[in-house]
Amino acid sequence: MSHGRLGKEKLGNSDMGKRGQSGFSLIELLLVCVVIGIVATIAIPYFRKAIHASENRGMRTTLKSVASTQLSFATTNSRYARLSEVNNLMGGSVGTQSGTDVIRGQFTVSMVPAAPTDAELRDGYTINATRNVPGEGLYVYELTEAGRVRQVLPACTGECD
Numbered sequence: 001m002s003h004g005r006l007g008k009e010k011l012g013n014s015d016m017g018k019r020g021q022s023g024f025s026l027i028e029l030l031l032v033c034v035v036i037g038i039v040a041t042i043a044i045p046y047f048r049k050a051i052h053a054s055e056n057r058g059m060r061t062t063l064k065s066v067a068s069t070q071l072s073f074a075t076t077n078s079r080y081a082r083l084s085e086v087n088n089l090m091g092g093s094v095g096t097q098s099g100t101d102v103i104r105g106q107f108t109v110s111m112v113p114a115a116p117t118d119a120e121l122r123d124g125y126t127i128n129a130t131r132n133v134p135g136e137g138l139y140v141y142e143l144t145e146a147g148r149v150r151q152v153l154p155a156c157t158g159e160c161d
Contacts, residue, residue, distance in 0.1 A: 048136075052133070052136065055105055055106060055107070055131070056131070056139060056141075058105075059104065059105075059107050059129050059131070059141060060141060060149050062093070062094060062104065062129075063127065063129060063141060063143045063149045064147075064149055065090065065093070066086055066090070066094060066127060066143060067143055067147040067148075067149070068147075069081070069086050069089050069090055070086060070125065070145070070147075071147065073085070073086070073089065074145075078122065079118055079121040079122045080121045080122075080124065080125040080145060081121070081125075082100075082111065082115075082116065082121070083100065083101070083102055083109065083110065083111045083127065084097055084100070084102075087102050094109060095107070095109060100114040100115055101114075104129075105131075106131045106133055107129045107130065107131045108129070108130050108131075109127060109128070109129045109130075110127070110128055110130070111125060111126065111127055111128075112126040112127075112128060124144060124145035125144065125145055126142060126143070126144050127142070127143040127144075128140055128141070128142050128143075128152070129141040129142075129143075137153075137154060138153050138154070139151075139153060139154070140152040140153040
């Protein structure tokens with residue numbers, strides 16, 4: 001009889017072991033998924049906004065470098081450089097040449113007029129960097145021979161420079 005009793009104890013212990021195992025219930029897993037979804041819903045727009053703000057700052061910095069390169073070019077050539085010339089002088093760091101424009105990320109950098117003459121470049125230059133992302137708006141930065149980068153669009157109401 002003691003043998004039968006021992007068998008029952010083993011069976012009972014084995015049942016307890018299965019019930020005592022740790023793990024997650026379906027409800028707990030669903031709650032975790034819901035919380036992750038809520039956090040992602042809140043965080044993703046802020047993340048995108050931070051990426052675009054970083055791209056805007058990067059373009060402003062690039063335009064300031066272009067201004068320095070233009071000043072150096074004008075000193076030795078008695079005129080300002082075309083966009084392709086500036087991009088070549090800067091080792092392609094403005095972006096990828098595409099006709100008379102340069103593409104950098106979501107920005108298109110272009111001169112006004114697109115193909116200025118040497119005479120026009122003796123007087124000055126205007127370079128625009130435009131980013132138009134659907135649902136996020138149009139951004140335009142302007143650089144002139146004065147060397148100042150100005151935010152044209154959206155209209156700047158605070159400190160944009």
